[in-house]
Amino acid sequence: MADFKGDIAALIAEHVEGLSREEIRGMIEIPQNKEMGDYAFPCFRLAKTYRKAPQMIAADIAEAISGAGMFAKVEQVNAYVNMFMSREQVIRPALEAALDAEHFGFSDEGNGKTIVIDFSSPNIAKPFHIGHIRTTVIGYSIYKIYDSLGYNVVRTNHLGDYGTQFGKMICAYRHWGNDEDVQRDPIRTLLSYYTKFHVEAEKDPELNEEARKTFYDLEHGGEDEIRLWKWFSDLSLREFNRVYDMMGIEFDAYDGESMYSDMMPRHIEDLKQKGLLKESQG
Structure with missing residues (x-):
């Protein structure tokens, strides 16, 4: 150089x-x-x-x-x-070096080292927005840089796939949804259910309690709740991957928030033992 x-x-x-x-x-x-x-x-x-x-x-x-x-x-x-x-x-030496080198800009400084890059991270049953495209492109660029430096790079897509919002979505589907609409246009349809839930909950606050109970059942292994949640997730991932394929982007892991659900009880128990928890509204 x-x-x-x-x-x-x-x-x-x-x-x-x-x-x-x-x-x-x-x-x-x-x-x-x-x-x-x-x-x-x-x-x-x-x-x-x-x-x-x-x-x-x-x-x-x-x-x-x-x-x-x-x-x-x-x-x-x-x-x-x-x-x-x-x-x-200025330009000639750089171009000559790039043309002469077999792998210009590559090195082995990362050999034996692993780096994890978490990027994109959309929410299940919600459409991509411009912020997701931005973080996806930046994250993938960082991945390419570290990969060219010899690192073992793990690309993770940490999905927003858990929480009370899924109790609301399941409730909305049960009240106003149907399989055909969801299959035909999953993201748009599921988002419309979620939006409708909030409109209706303004009129009937009991819907919020129903949603909390539904998510509670999901957390505690309710078969129908798990079936619907998994169906919504699979349909969303299919749509997400359609966009990622257009961009030529792949991930090594799609572990979302739900992955940690089984790990929560022992941490909650630990906090209880330390007297750091206070029950609120059940």
């Missing part, structure tokens, strides 16, 4: 006294404003050596190095030599 700072330091060292190439390299700056160039060299330290104003020294250096092929332009601005790199000189 080209070392432009090193090349610039070597060039400036031919035209100044009292500073080593390494010292010059350490003094070279990258301007915050791109209009001031790609690199800048301050001349304040040379004032004592040359017994001249830094601005004059900067002008002399700018004139001396301006003919170098690596620069598109060199100019003196106050006490700085501002250097604009030739785009051809």
Whole structure:
């Protein structure tokens, strides 16, 4: 890979006294404003050596190095030599290295190491929105970077597939749903059931209690609740994967919130033993 700072330091060292190439390299700056160039060299330290104003020294250096092929332009601005790199000189080495390398940018720094990337994470029975696309693309890009560095990368899609909302959805399906509509357009239909539930619950608050009871039954192994929940999940995943396939994206695991359901009792018991729980509304 080209070392432009090193090349610039070597060039400036031919035209100044009292500073080593390494010292010059350490003094070279990258301007915050791109209009001031790609690199800048301050001349304040040379004032004592040359017994001249830094601005004059900067002008002399700018004139001396301006003919170098690596620069598109060199100019003196106050006490700085501002250097604009030739785009051809910058791009050519990178392209040549990429073309010559069998696996450009790859390395083995991650060999023997595992990294887990959790991305996308949509909610079951709800449509994708732009935020899901954003996290999916960013997550997959991070995966590709770590994979090219030799890591064992585990791609996880942590689904929102549990909670009281599924009690509400099951209730809504039982009250107003049918299999044909769900099969034909699962995400849109299930979302409409969920939306209708909230509208109806405003009129009949008992529906909320019914939903809590339904999710309780789901948590405690109710056969019909588990059947419906699994059906909703499978249909949602089928639709999600249709979109992921269009994007060429795969996951190694789809473990959602429900995966932890069996782990909860022992943690709840532990919290009880420590006196950290308080029962509220049953």
